[in-house]
Amino acid sequence: MTDAALPDAALLARIDRLESLDAIRQLPAKYALALDMRDMDAMVSLFPADVRVGKDASGRLALRAYMDRTLRSPFTGTSHHIGGHVIEFDDPDHAHGVVYSKNEHETGDEWVIMQMMYVDDYVRTDGRWFFARRLPLYWYATDLNQPPIGDNKMRWPGTDWAEGNFHKLFPSYAEYWAREGDHGGPVAEPAPLDKYLETMRRGAAAPKVKVRAD
Template structure:
């Protein structure tokens, strides 16, 4: 029984390491414009939810990525913290805090994100079942000091400034603000 417990603990550590690598590889492949590589990180029934609403199915998700990447020059995605909760032997959820630097030519942009992820192990590899990207802010780099001080923190080209997805909408943020 002790050996089984040790094997399970080692397996869970290996799973955590593989999920951490999934997150790191995702950003690198996007920045390298390796859309086929990104596609391999998703399940066939994947969902990606961002500013344009949810896209369902790996093909639709990759079409979304291609459309976004066509708008950008150089990009640099970098994850910060990553928490994982296992919901079964081959299923998990995660929260990833991240930043992305984007060249929406000629303007450099910076975006702060929180990804809400669902993962599933398929054919021996962990993959994304879904990713929901919530924005704390998105703005031209030159506007960052003003953006952080206000509530209209989404400032994409061609759109009016809008409220960010988080943190104001979080129940904990609202409860704290009232106390």
């Protein structure tokens, strides 16, 4: 069936999906710009009015206060560079995704570079897409002049080296290094539409992370 022959409802649904994809793709870029320019009102407006903040607080006012405190120390300036973004839909008003971010932080007399990914949930409320949740998974954070070698790749000024969670959402990384070569089995069928991330996770739970304002 050609596009011209599609029923109106099906065509409208496809247009809605394209518009939703574009709106969701802009969320991480808007988040990075607001964060780096320290526009806390613009940043919290990317979350729904009832956003959860920790275990005991909710709302944009609480999120703005938390972010305002967090971004004052040890940070002086930041720059977040958004990379690849995979988005999948649960239904027309709910989606999830993974987006890469390479970040730089001015922290007094040290310059901390970081590689990470965000594992996001998105929700559409009153016709507008928001972040429902952001889970940051870090690979490394270190001063520009101190290469992050070994298992413990995370270090902020004045802290000890610690392990990140960059690879823990997807079992394939540990499985790859646990074997000596190709596993020898048949190549898996391509993942179903909107199931690429679920297929890669293979039921793995999200790791527990200590959230920083990145």
